[in-house]
Amino acid sequence: MGRIVLDQVKKRFGDVTVIPELDLEIEDGEFVVFVGPSGCGKSTLLRLIAGLEDVTDGKIVIDGTDATEVPPARRGLAMVFQSYALYPHMSVRKNIAFPLRMARLAPAEQKRRVEQAAEVLNLTDYLDRRPGQLSGGQRQRVAIGRAIVREPSAFLFDEPLSNLDAALRVGMRLEISELHKRLKTTMIYVTHDQVEAMTMADKIVVLQAGVIEQVGSPLELYRRPRNTFVAGFIGSPKMNLICGPEAAKHDATTIGIRPEHIDISETDGAWKGTIGVSEHLGSDTFFHVQCDGLAEPLTVRAPGERALSYGADVHLTPRREHMHRFDAQGLRID
Amino acid sequence: MARATTTRRKVITTAVAWAIGLLIFFPIYWTILTSFKTEAQAINDPPLFFFFDWTLENYAIVQERSDYMRFLWNSVVLAGGSTLLGILVAVPAAWSMAFVPSKRTKDILLWMLSTKMLPAVGVLYPISLIFVQFNLLDTRIGLVVVLMLINLPIIVWMLYTYFKEIPVEILEAARMDGASLREEILYILTPMAVPGIASTILLNFILAWNEAFWTLNLTAAKAGPLTAFIASYSSPEGLFFAKLSAASTMAIAPILVLGWFSQKQLVRGLTFGAVK
Amino acid sequence: MATQHSRSAARLMMAPAVILLLGWMLVPLTMTLFFSFKRYLPLRGDSLERGLDWVGFENYARFLSSSSFWPSVQATLVIVGGVLVVTVVLGVLLALLLDQPFWGQGIVRILVIAPFFVMPTVSALVWKNMFMDPVNGILAHLWRFFGAEPVSWLSDASLQSIILIVSWQWLPFATLILLTAVQSLDSEQLEAAEMDGAPAFARFGFIILPHLARAITIVILIQTIFLLSIFAEIFVTTGGSFGTRTLTYLIFQRVVDSQNIGLGSAGGVYAIILANIIAIFLMRIVGKNLDR
Structure with a gap:
């Protein structure tokens, strides 16, 4: 079981309010990702759930019991830290066994669980090494191993992949997703990388300045961002946000259109513009186009290879059904 | 600042550096050498640098005359006792300041340092008075406490700077893993800080x-350590250079060996972490 | 950043150290202050049991106006200043030298550091007898070898001799700290200066010396604190005669030799004030370092 409810949680550090007031429900077995720019309070939120910080006000309820005053060790949660936080003076075996040792489990049971975790995580050959002798990915797996042996009611991940190189990150992302499918335990995952959020989450919580901007499944957030912040944050490359007379034509203060929802043509279209920089990825081509009458250049995604040279005149047509409209407060208009 | 140099330059540097090094070390070398001479050879003119009859008799005389072993034992007890006591008091304090810092932590650290700067002579009489009142004069326990107190700021500071280098996340991980505060300090912090704690012990033992x-x-015959032992040689009595040298060698030899091991930590300990 | 629980645990664990040091500081300090306003001459029958006469600031005034006060301040300044100049100048040169590559670096470094580990009483005695003895000391042999008349170091050049002994003890400290500082200098900075056409002297003056400035300040401040209270070196060599009576030693004599506790305590208060003035400067630097 791992149902976590945050009820009017507030957090202040001295005079600085990090989280004004926040409600959130996390269902048992869900993979929830907290995402937002750095300093948005997502790590603080995770540490509040872990019990590493006190809430200033409000309640944290874990599995129906008020855990607000419960010390971290007795909340039944396990955490994987950004720096892995392995114990450098202990072997991998001892690292993984440490929570069991603290729980005063019988040595035979400790051994069984450690070996089982090592098997799952492909660490069996490394059990007698020290963390210092392992690669980044292996350390990450040891940290996960240390978390799973406790059989916690929920896992907390604090930007666990940010210290890995790009290739490894993709691999570990898959491994963590697979782990979640197998264990079916609640996981709360903090990241600033919206790609990680989109690929792994059942439910994404977008945070900004301690305030939840939107909660929803990845595709909900992609299809119906509640405001301009979420619209700009979710999706890569970023959604084009257009203000001014062009937006007014659609009865909105701001309109948004994703790069993949604009058609580009050399002959005709709604907006006329000139090609700036183009980025060729092979699978796609991104064009930065300066359109007449628009302040900012637009990003356009064209599938496959498109050869359009710098300075060429082109025409862009947004697909109306994919256009997002926002009012003066930045909120979505339906 | 390591830079490529020519061999010629290296030869010159080597010669100059060795000459200066030997010059600085000479008083110690001379003391050790003289301790193996007879009194007559010790004051021979010209000085004898190597070719003389090596003898151990000075050491025997010194031990017999001043009971070196008792002073040595007192030094060991005073230095060791005060250092260990200091570590016991300082580890929890340093843990608090390094891992649960508050707005006042910096002030407390600096205040601790300032107690170290209190000139001893300014409080000599009060301390003597307290010692007399509690029958602590010339006792090892009294001096252990005093030495612990004068070195406590340095111990706290050194441990603090070493603890600061241990990531808080590791201690938090232990907390999440169910370790109590005692277990966190015992199983995680202390083993990780062993090198730092060892050098703290070493430097404070020396100090x-x-x-x-x-x-x-504060001592007389009973609890006097080697500093007092050697001070008893301050009034000359006939030919005594060789005996003085033997006594000096015996007083400094143990600490010279320890000191050479601790030279790296010395800088940090004595500058309160301001130079690493 | 932590929880209420860990904060209260922290306060509890800090308590023993704080209470001990607070007691160590406040109790004797209060007593010294108390005595400094009293007439207290145990040899003339004054005792705590019978109560001491309040004399106001008389002890303070008498300590300042005594004929030995200003000479003791002068001696203190000469010794502290002399040792600082010698150790810092030689320390910088030695640090630069030891930083160069040469054969046997480790051994030479050990040789240079060794004097720091010699206990003050030993170094004072060894220097006094085996080096500075006007008849049998090494220096006397050396002087005679060159046909000169041996010098009675500790009586004729007493301050210089004390400075020499103390400098020998503290040179390793200065060297070691400055060497650490030199080694932390980025070699690319020096190479950049060389590319910019700066000759060796300019590189020393514009890059190395400013880089060392902080370390030099720290060396000066820490040494000053220790040097102001040097005791054993004078106790063992001259016993305060021949113009080597420092402020510390003067107070010591007032308290221990002439048993004038009130006067000595007033002197102690002066010494504490003096030390605190220097301490404030040191704290500033160390405190700044804490924030980084």
Whole structure:
């Protein structure tokens, strides 16, 4: 079981309010990702759930019991830290066994669980090494191993992949997703990388300045961002946000259109513009186009290879059904 | 600043550096050498640098005359006792300041440092009075406490700077893993800080060993350490250079060996972490 | 950043150290202050049991106006200043030298550091007898070898001799700290200066010396604190005669030799004030370092 409810949680550090007031429900077995720019309070939120910080006000309820005053060790949660936080003076075996040792489990049971975790995580050959002798990915797996042996009611991940190189990150992302499918335990995952959020989450919580901007499944957030912040944050490359007379034509203060929802043509279209920089990825081509009458250049995604040279005149047509409209407060208009 | 140099330059540097090094070390070398001479050879003109009859008799005389072993034992007890006591008091304090810092932490650290700067002579009489009142004069326990107190700021500071280098996340991980505060300090912090704790012990052992104000003023025959032992040789009595050298060698030899091991940590400990 | 629980645990664990040091500081300090306003001459029958006469600031005034006060301040300044100049100048040169590559670096470094580990009483005695003895000391042999008349170091050049002994003890400290500082200098900075056409002297003056400035300040401040209270070196060599009576030693004599506790305590208060003035400067630097 791992149902976590945050009820009017507030957090202040001295005079600085990090989280004004926040409600959130996390269902048992869900993979929830907290995402937002750095300093948005997502790590603080995770540490509040872990019990590493006190809430200033409000309640944290874990599995129906008020855990607000419960010390971290007795909340039944396990955490994987950004720096892995392995114990450098202990072997991998001892690292993984440490929570069991603290729980005063019988040595035979400790051994069984450690070996089982090592098997799952492909660490069996490394059990007698020290963390210092392992690669980044292996350390990450040891940290996960240390978390799973406790059989916690929920896992907390604090930007666990940010210290890995790009290739490894993709691999570990898959491994963590697979782990979640197998264990079916609640996981709360903090990241600033919206790609990680989109690929792994059942439910994404977008945070900004301690305030939840939107909660929803990845595709909900992609299809119906509640405001301009979420619209700009979710999706890569970023959604084009257009203000001014062009937006007014659609009865909105701001309109948004994703790069993949604009058609580009050399002959005709709604907006006329000139090609700036183009980025060729092979699978796609991104064009930065300066359109007449628009302040900012637009990003356009064209599938496959498109050869359009710098300075060429082109025409862009947004697909109306994919256009997002926002009012003066930045909120979505339906 | 390591840079490529020519061999010629290296030869010259080597010669100059060795000459200066030997010059600085000479008094110690000369003391050790003289301790193996007879009294007559010790004052021979010209000085004898190597070719003389090596003898151990000075050491025997010194031991017999002043009971070296008792002073040595007192030094070990005073330096060791005060250092260990200091570590016991300082580890929890340093843990608090390094891992649960508050707005006042910096002020407390600096205040602790400032107690170290209190001139001893300014409080000599009050301390003597307290010692007399509690029958602590010339006792090892009294001096252990005093030496612990004068070195406590340095111990706290050194441990603090070492603890600061341990990531808080590791201690938090232990907390999440169910470790109590005691277990967190015992199983995680202490083993990780072993090198730091060891060098703190080493440096403070040396400082306590060489402390020569309180040990001279608060002890007499019973609890006197080697500083007092050697001070008893300050009034000359006939030919005594060789015996003085033997006594000096015996007083400094243990700490010279320890000191060479601790030279790296010395900088940090004595500058309160301001230079690493 | 932590929880209420860990904060209260922290306060509890800090308590023993704080209470001990607070007691160590406040109790004797209060007593010294108390005595400094009293007439207290145990040899003339004054005792705590019978109560001491309040004399106001008389002890303070008498300590300042005594004929030995200003000479003791002068001696203190000469010794502290002399040792600082010698150790810092030689320390910088030695640090630069030891930083160069040469054979046997480790051994030479050990040789240079060794004097720091010699206890003050030993170094004072060894220097006094085996080096500075006007008849049998090494220096006397050396002087005679060159046909000169041996010098009675500790009586004729007493301050210089004390400075020499103390400098020998503290040179390793200065060297070691400055060497650490030199080694932390980025070699690319020096190479950049060389590319910019700066000759060796300019590189020393514009890059190395400013880089060392902080370390030099720290060396000066820490040494000053220790040097102001040097005791054993004077106790063992001259016993305060021949113009080597420092402020510390003067107070010591007032308290221990002439048993004038009130006067000595007033002197102690002066010494504490003096030390605190220097301490404030040191704290500033160390405190700044804490924030980084």
